[in-house]
Amino acid sequence: MPDATTTPRTKTLTRTARPPLHKVILVNDDFTPREFVVRLLKAEFRTTGDEAQRIMITAHMKGSCVVAVFTREIAESKATRATETARAEGFPLLFTTEPEE
Numbered sequence: 098m099p100d101a102t103t104t105p106r107t108k109t110l111t112r113t114a115r116p117p118l119h120k121v122i123l124v125n126d127d128f129t130p131r132e133f134v135v136r137l138l139k140a141e142f143r144t145t146g147d148e149a150q151r152i153m154i155t156a157h158m159k160g161s162c163v164v165a166v167f168t169r170e171i172a173e174s175k176a177t178r179a180t181e182t183a184r185a186e187g188f189p190l191l192f193t194t195e196p197e198e
């Protein structure tokens with residue numbers, strides 16, 4: 098029978114920590130054609146055409162735009178790969194990453 102000597106007085110609540118997320122950011126430049134930026138966003142980040150257009154125009158007007166958020170390793174590898182793909186085509190287009198808030 099449960100009594101003061103055998104009944105635990107505390108319960109342990111277990112929480113699963115979510116990994117911190119990092120933003121992939123598209124940086125504007127004066128040289129990369131808009132159509133190339135849109136094509137790259139669709140190919141590398143699997144965005145829709147409308148979403149790619151919105152992200153490209155936002156970066157064009159404001160200087161940069163968040164493309165998507167991932168765990169740090171994925172964000173960094175996607176940013177590097179997209180930047181290298183642009184470089185291979187001769188464009189200075191840059192994707193960076195930063196931790197989310």
Ligand code: NFA
Binds near residue numbers: 129154
């Ligand atoms: N500013 C570029 C242009 O006018 C387009 C661009 C948008 C480049 C977003 C990089 C990022 N051709």
